[in-house]
Structures are given as structure tokens and as C-alpha cells.
Amino acid sequence: MAASLILSQRISSVGVSRTLQGLAGNVRPSCLHLELKVAALINVVDKTKQYSSSSGTTQFDFTDLTSPHTWYPKARSKQRKVILHMGPTNSGKTYNALKRLESSPSGIYCGPLRLLAWEVAKRLNKAKVPCDLITGQERDEVDGAKHKAVTVEMADVTSSYHCAVVDEIQMLSYKTRGFSFTRALLGISADELHLCGDPASVPLIQEILKVTGDHVEVHFYERLSPLVPMKVPLGSFSNIRTGDCIVTFSRHKIYKLKKEIETVGKHLCSVVYGSLPPETRTRQATMFNDASSEFDVLVASDAIGMGLNLNISRIIFSTMMKFDGFEMRELTVPEVKQIAGRAGRYGSKFPVGEVTCLNADDLSLLHSSLESPSPTLESAGLFPTFDLMYMYSRLHPECGLYQILEHFLEHAKLSDNYFIADCEEVLKVAAVIDALPLGLHDKYLFCISPVDMDDEISSQGLTQFAQNYAQKGIVRLREIFTPGSLKVPKTEAALKELESIHKVLDLYVWLSFRLEESFPDRELASTQKSICSMLIEDFLERLGWQKPRSKRLASRTPSTSLLSRKARPYL
Template sequence: MKSLFGTAWRPPQRAVLVPRRWLSRKTSSARQLPARDGEPIHPKHLLHLLKPANPDLRRPQFVMKRNYQLFQSLAESRFNHVIESMGNWAENQEEWRSFGLNSQLDLERQAGLFKATLAKAFELAMTKNKIGRQDNPLFWNLRNAFIRLESEGLARELQHAFQTFLMRDRFPQAVNELHRALADMRHPYEWYPATRMIQRTIHLHVGPTNSGKTYNALKALENARTGIYAGPLRLLAHEVWNRFTAKNKACALVTGEEMRIPSNADTWFHSCTVEMTPLNARVDVAVIDEIQMIETEDRGWAWTQAFLGVQAKEVHLCGEERAVPLIQDLCARIGEKCVVHRYQRLNPLVVSEESLGGGFANLRKGDAVVAFSRVGIHQLKAGIEKQTGRRCAVVYGSLPPETRASQAALFNDPNNEYDFLAASDAIGMGLNLEIKRVIFESAFKFDGHAFRPLKVPEIKQIGGRAGRYRTATQEMMGVSAKPVPGEVTAFDDEDLDIIQKAFKTEPGPIPTAGLFPPPSIIERFHSYFPPRTPMSFVLGRLRELSRISNRFHMCDFTTAMEIAEVIKGYNLSVSDRCIFVNVPINLRDEKQIAALQAFANCVAELGNGHLLDFGLIDLEVLDAVRPEGRPEQANYLRRLESLHQIITMYLWLSYRYQGVFQSQALAFKVKEMVEAKITEHLEKLNFVPELQRVKRQRMRKAAARIKEQEAFWLGENGEEAGAEQGEAGEGEQGARVLEPDDEPAGQLVDARA
């Protein structure tokens, strides 16, 4: 979080006077208030002021009550802003009428009633400690939204809560009961009746990195007549596609933005990203890679959908040991046999006692330095090559597949000068790289919302890529050799301690699988609302009413609801809106939002979807000369990345609206040109050691501050909300918010399409 209450909000005066009264006279004089008397205190000072020096005032109950009082003031202030942003009744009467408001007086009266409901929710939290999803859902949703997305998330949640409040009396009891029945998702395996007609056998391959589990699963796929590979990355889909085509096996490549279908074969294999798994194809064998990602709250639904819906006689799941209890339980529920294959690591792995000391002097041939942004990767490359005089290859998620393959080949070849590799966490997903030592540039990453420490499974998966059982050259020659040991370390001493602790820690079993309602449910649910009801409200209502079993959790609705808001002014069918809410987009970029609206308008009006007819697409940047100044260079890169994402969005839509977006070949050409421009720019970046050191320190401080602030709102252990979200039983679900980083170096962005 950038600050405790976001960057724009200033608390009302009464929110500040309360904690002042709690401070003793001695404490007040000892702490100089950071603002003149009678003026609002800046949010960044509130956390400091709210830590009373008197030990008697540190009791958890007292502290949390005080925090909730401040949070109530913030929520009330934010709600006033929400009402202003939604427009008065006269300005937006068509939408207000859809919520049953027929005048400005009605709007003001309902806003007043909602404020009373809001106050009651906070009173329950402060006086009776009712803060759970079941006991106090309004408070629970607001607090979780604020913790995850600060004031922006709180405002969004307040808007959805107010819309839900307005609709409370709009439906008769029979319709409300129908809504609840449609939102009953306790048995998602019933969504795939054709699959349930097949008696499948589930083979679960589990083990640490470099244990051969994926290798054995792919062997089963190769020996089948027809089959599917579904992985988390476009790069992995390309790698498997190349593997099959090299063996003269007809194979289709299917990702969100690219489809290559064999033209000279009647049957073929499929290699795809997990979201694109063809559920209507009957095959002999299906391989679903990285099954542990079924627990993620942004993409976990895709693994659940592929696992429950793929029509294969044999389904091979590859992943971590902690996925076993969940998969066995789900198999028992659907009556399918589950065979667990456990593997041990084929070569030893050690965690170093020493870091690199913040420099490149101790680099050795075969080292891979892992960073978490595309800019960071290329800056590392520049620093390594300048200090060592040797070449450094680069690998990251958004790199074109052909470029990635050539870079990997250069690094894997022991007979050239490419001694080192700068890579993203995409290497943890099974790319074929002969790494001897993995070096974490940092133990922290930006997850699209905030800086956070790497999780234990992430560290183990990335670090586990160090060392190989046999090199590619040895495999080709059939040479038997002693396993090459792997080593893991960090760039700085401060991060090495986190890495060492992670390898001594065993993460617990995965508790739940992600779910997201399929379009068929959304369309049926939407049909029971008045015309012109915003789809964002319908999705919010569906989220609130959802009932799921204790082995599932509801995935993120927030991005879909935001996209629905962005395109609500266009005359799209519900089916079209269900497509658009899944479009790959960075909603922090105004240019991408404008492009999305232009694309939505094109579909609504069945207009001309030729790429060059969209004047707002910044194609001029392709002719621009790379500037010299640092701020100008940053803006230049932002323009290129924005254009790249817009073209990706166009390609994604072109496969879903082939008669509208017809410039697919041109879009691929423009995409290649943009990628070349980005690569050219990144290769000219410099590595400034002191700036990079300061950057890493800033990441650590930001992550520590976020952890402190979460403890501030959730209690000392910071686990309250997380425990509630994963609790057993059935009930209404909130959604966790997580957007991909706008620097597409890691797996989240790469796989979203």
C-alpha cells in the first residue's frame, strides 16, 4: 500500500481528534504532531500516532476498536465521494431508474439509509466484535477491499454495496430464491455433464523441481493417439508444440492471442495455455501442468475448469506434493480413480551460506540471476556484461518464443561466450535451461498491487531450477553422467536469510480450488434483472450470493467488474459482455481503457474493425526515435508497452470476433515491430549499482510497511481475514483482488492471454 489510506484521501477532523484524546498529556508533549493544531494530519503519520505509549492502551480489543473508528470515518468519507462520482439523478437518471430511484430525493433518502446501515455494521464490529463474513458481511467485504487495494478498493466495494442495498426490495421472494439457486456453486463438477459420462483415471505426478514428473507425464502424452497439454505459460505451450512438431506429430498451438491449427491432418494434439483447454474435445490423454496453481485467486479457476472438464480417458496432473490431499478429495467426490506418482529430486540442491555481496565479481559460468520486471532483467544483463566482459542471455515471459528459444540455446551451449542468464520467475515453470546456480536479485516482488516477500513455494520452485540431472547435450548423445548439483543464493545478505528459511520450511497442503462462474450461469443470472442493469452490479450480486463447498474458493471478480463498468455504455449483449470481461488489459493504463471502449463500440455497432481505423492506437511511437533523457525514456517505454498490450488485446478479440477484427495478419506484424522496439530500448539500459541497491532497499521497506499495516488492521498476527476466507463450511464469498504487473516479465502477465 502506498500509504495507510491511499494517496488522495484526507481524514475528517473528528477522525484525528479521537486518538489525540487517548494520548496522555506526557505522551502528547513528547510526540510532536506533524500538523498545526486544527489542521488535518497527513495519513502517513496516523499509524505512528495510533500507537499509544501507555501500556494499558495496547490491549488488542482497545486497539482494534480505535482502528475501526478511524476506518468508519474513512468509509463514510469515501462513500460521499462514490455518490459524487456516480452523478446526481438528473445526470444519470437511466441508470438510477434501473435501481428503482425516480428522483434526486429518492437518491438522497436511500444514501442516508445506507449510511445508517454502514454505521450499524461498524457498531457490530466495535461493540460485539462481529467482523466475520457470516456475522457482518458488509464490514468484512469493506475491510478486505481496503486492505488489498486501499482507498480505491474501498470506494469500489462501497459502490457495489450501495447498488446491492438499492436492489434489496426490487425483487419478490420467489425471484430472490431463484437468484440464490443460480448462485449455488457447491457442485461445480456438474457443469461438465459430458465429462462425467467418462470414467477417467487421474494420475497425479508430484515432487520437487527437477524430479522428472513433467517428463514422465509428457511421455504418456507422446504415446497416446490424441491428447492435450495445458500449461501456465505461452512459452511452455510453445515448447511442447515445438517438441511434438519436431517428432512429426501433428499438433495445434492454442493460446489467447495465437492459434496454429494443422492443415494437413485429421487428428492432432493440442498444446495450449490452461485457460484455452478445449473441453469439448475427446482425447486419450491430457496433461495439466503446475496443478498447484489451482489455489491462486486470480487464475485458479482455469486449473479447476481444466481438471473437472477435460474429456480425457487419462488425466495427468503435474505439481507439488501439497496438492495431493485436495486432488484426492475432489476425485473421491466425482468418483474417479486417483493414482499418485511421487518423485524425488534427481540431483542434489544446496543453499549457499554466502550471497554475492551485491556485486557481480563472484558470478560463475552457468549462473542465472532472477529478477521480477523486464526492465530489471535488462539492467542486470547490462551490469553483468559490463563487469564480467562475458555475454548474458535473457529469458522472460513476454519474450517472443523464437527469441526465447535462441536465447536459451545460447545459454545452454557450453562452447560460446554466453556464460550467464538474466531471467524472470518464468524459469520456475519448467523451461529447459541448464542452470548451475540460481541467484535471487531480490526476495521481494511487485504483485500488481504492492511489494511483498516471495512465498515459500515460489522460492522453492524458482531455486529448484538450479542443477540438472543430465544436460541436453548428454541426453542427445545418450551419455550417462553424474547428476550436476544445484546451488541457490541471493544477491544481498538481507535476502539470503529469507531464501535459507524458505528451503527449511514445508508449506501446508492446498486447502481449496479456485472457481469462477461460467458464462452460462452469468447469462442466466443476468436475465432475472431489469433491463439496463449494469453488469458490474450483476457480477457483484452473484459474488455476494455465491454458495460454495469447503473445497473451493471464489476467484477474483474485481477486474471483471471494472471492465464491465468501463464498457457499460455500449449496446452489447450479455454474451458479448461475458467475453469482454475476460480480455487481457491493464486497467491502470488510460490508453488501454480507451482502446477497449473503442473495440466494444465496434462490436456493438458491427463496425469496421480494421486496425488502422482505430485512430487512438499510438502507432506513431514506432517511428519515434529513442530519447536521451531518463524521464523521456521511461515515457517512451510506457508508450511501447501500452501499444503492445493494445495489439495483444486486438489479437485476443480477433479470435472471438473473426468477422469484425479482420486485421489479424497486420496486428501480428505490428506486434513484432513493437517487441523489436522494446528489445532495442531495453538493451541500451545501463546498470547503476547504487541505484539498484537503493531500489532493493526500498522494496524491503515497502514490504515491511505493508506487513505492519496489515497487522494494524487485522490484529497482531495479520491472519484474521485470510483464515476467514479459507474457513470450512458453505457461505457467501468475497473476492481477492490481484492484478498483473504492467511490466510483463513474469508468469502472471504472460499467461493472462
């Protein structure tokens, strides 16, 4: 405990108003600002070195992460009122927290998805509460705004708010992203902090907040509309009806099911899955929700589990097995509940939800999962702040970022409430980036960027951006993309490629918000992104059995200024 406490005191004692850990999120530093902070931190580390050598022992253990609440002095300067809104899906948790946010003089909403941040910003602005939208890839600032809707990674731990909301707080136990929820939980400085989520997270949150001095209050909610588990399976696609959502877990299966359902000739399907661009997901959902649209059935992955407001009457699990990146496994209780809970949204045109499976064999697992409580969460994710890694690097200048991360992973000391985040993805990037002549902070930025290193095009895109940045200090988009003649994809493979190109463009935009002068083509990247999503949507609308396309959709197809095939080998 002493080490991190001393650390945070020392940092503030040398006048670092915003510690570098803020850079991972919302702070877009000017170079001067950054240099000042780095200089201040160097000062601290140099003092540490002197102290260590004169006493003969090292007093600072940067891998001591046992007291993460001390990393956030601003939040600790307040006694926060923490209100937990806990209950099943569709029980009004977010609704009630947002009502409080809306009526507060200033506030921040932190959600797990861009789609949720979009929705909240839209809602507040509509209610005449000016609200900025801030995600990794967007800064939509509204005149006079005292409210912000952000993705949780962008949670601001350096300002003070009257009210803050962290949605889907149970995600603090997710292996990879959990640490961002922990950071928001411990670090947001607000008079009132509202946490919405699964009751399984209550004991852990109470335990974590024992040391913060906050006042904690728990409100439990009941589901607002009934959810009926059916005793009979769907059996055949001829039994599909308007408002159904059929769930599966691979993109290939999604297309296969869409074709099969459309081949019966009665329904057209919208699709929603994780690697679709978020704006495409929203438009597919809007088409499905729109009663006048012909797309009245949804085929989706667990990407529908959170975020989208969908008018689903019945959820049909086509399978109860999912590949989780390592193995095929049965869906967990929380996964089944989260997905099933999307049926019968309160206030929608299907107020009573139903849930079933395609096959009779799966029904018993569905029923038992819905009846079981979610297992109580045991620990929350944690990740060392950039400050800690930076200070460690000053004492071990021979170490690259990969080695520093490895050191933290192996030696981090944690209390029982925490686990160290799975940073396999970060390590993959570090392994590539460490070879380049970049400073630690630049390397760190590339490592925390939203890149999918398992996607070949995405990882090549990141490497190319980092190399050009290291060599020239400026990265022009046209060096990688030449305006050309990309077409509406004709095959699933071509579609996947287009999704990957979208990810690379998204990465460029993300980098442009953090290294503004070096990535000057944000606007071009954004336009190209929109073109990608339109082409993807065109493919989706043409797939399977289709009625003739509407004029509106046809006229959206762009004819020029596309990413060229020639450019792709460089990605």
C-alpha cells in the first residue's frame, strides 16, 4: 500500500496536475503539456534513483498494485455517494440513472459501447441538456455542454462532476476490458456515482469501495415486462415470424441463416454482429425496428446483448455453443440471460418477450440458465497506469515496452479483489512496435489503440502507420490508400476484407485524435469509413433472396473515390 500511496503523493507534490494515465483516455495533450508532465515525472524518478542508491535499497516497488484507489487523488478528495442500480435486463436501471444525470448541473455517462454513448448523447441533447459525445474515434462538442457521453475507456478521472453513470458495471470482471471499468469506478470524481448492472457484481463493488470512504447504496430492480421461456423449439424456419431474432455466433452462420430464412420467401433479415462497423449495426437495427421496412427479422450474434434498442418479440438460439477464441464452449448463465433478455423490451411494440431454441436438445440448457442466478463476481480487472510503467522504464532503460509489460504481468502484487488484465493483444502490438525508434509514450499509444492483431489487414495497417510515424513523423492516408475502384463485395471473403479496411481507417481516426499533427487526414479517413459501411450495407441488402432494391438504397452507392485494390498489399 505504501508504495503507490507515496507515488501518488510525490507526483502531486511536484505539481503534476494530470498524471499521464489520463493520456490513455480523454486527454489530448499538446506537445508542450506532455513535455512538462514528462519532465515532472523524470524529476520524481531521478529523486527515486538518488534515494535508492544512497540507502542501498529500492524503496519503490512500481509493481505494487495493491491500493489502486490511491491512484485517483481527485476522486479520493470527495466522499462520493455511490448508488448501485442492480437488476435483470430491461428493468429500468439505465433509465433511472440517466434521469438523475439529466437533472444534474454537470455529469458524465460512461458506457461499454459507442452505440450506447451515441444513444445517451442523443437523448440528453434532445431533452435540451447539451451533451458532448466523446469516444475513441469521435469528439462531438456541443456549445455550453456540461455533460458528456463517453465510452468507458475515455472516462475522465481528472475533472469533477455532480453526477456520473457507469453502465454495465459487471464488465469490470472482463479479462481484457475490465480494468477500464475499475478505473471509472475508482477514479471518477463525482458527488454521485451511479453504477448500473448485474446484481452478481454487488458484493465485489461493496468490497472494493470499503477503502474509498464512499457512501454506498444499493437499489434492486425487477424486470419491467415478462420474459417467457418456451417449451417447444422453433423446429423449422417456416415457423419464423415478424419480430423474431435468431442468434448464432459466427459471421458465416449469420449469412447462412439469413439466406435460409429469406429462401423460405416470407421474411427479409437485418443482421447485427461485432465486426460490422457500428454505424452499420445501428442502421441494420433501425431497419429491423421500423415497422414499415421489409426487414422484419433479425439474425444476430451476441453483439445484440448490449446497446441496441431492438423491437424483438422472440429470441431463438440457433445454438447454445460458442467459440470464445480458445475453445467451443456452452454459453454461460450471464450470456444466456443477457441475450434472452433482449426480447420484449418495455415500451416497445412487443411488450412480452419469448425465448426458445432452434433445436429441442438445447431447451434444457436454456431453461436452467434462465432459472439460475449469475455467479457472484470475484475480482475486477486492473492494469498498471502509464505513470508506473514509465517510472519503471526510467529505472530500467534497457527494457522495451514488451519487457516492461511482461515484468508487470509476472510480478504485479494485487489484493484479492483484483486480477491483472489479460494483455495478450497489447503484447502482440508491443512485440512489433518495440523494434521501432519510438518513445515509450508513443509505443504505449499504439499498444492501447483499437487494433485487432488477429486480423491480418488490421495488424498490417497498424505496423505501416507506426513505421511511417517513426520514420517521417507524419502519416498521410494516401500513402496507404489510393482512391480507386473498390466495389460492393460479392463474396463473404470480400466482405470480411472490407470490414478489415474499415478497422484500419477507424484506427487512423483514433490515432489522429491523439497524434493530431502526425495523422492529418482524419477527414479523408472518416469519408472512406462511411463509404466502406455503405458498401457493406449494400452487400447485406443483396445477399440471399431479395425483393428489388429501393431507389433510396441504390442512390447511396458511391461511384468514385474508393480504396483501391492496388493499395491493399500495403495495408
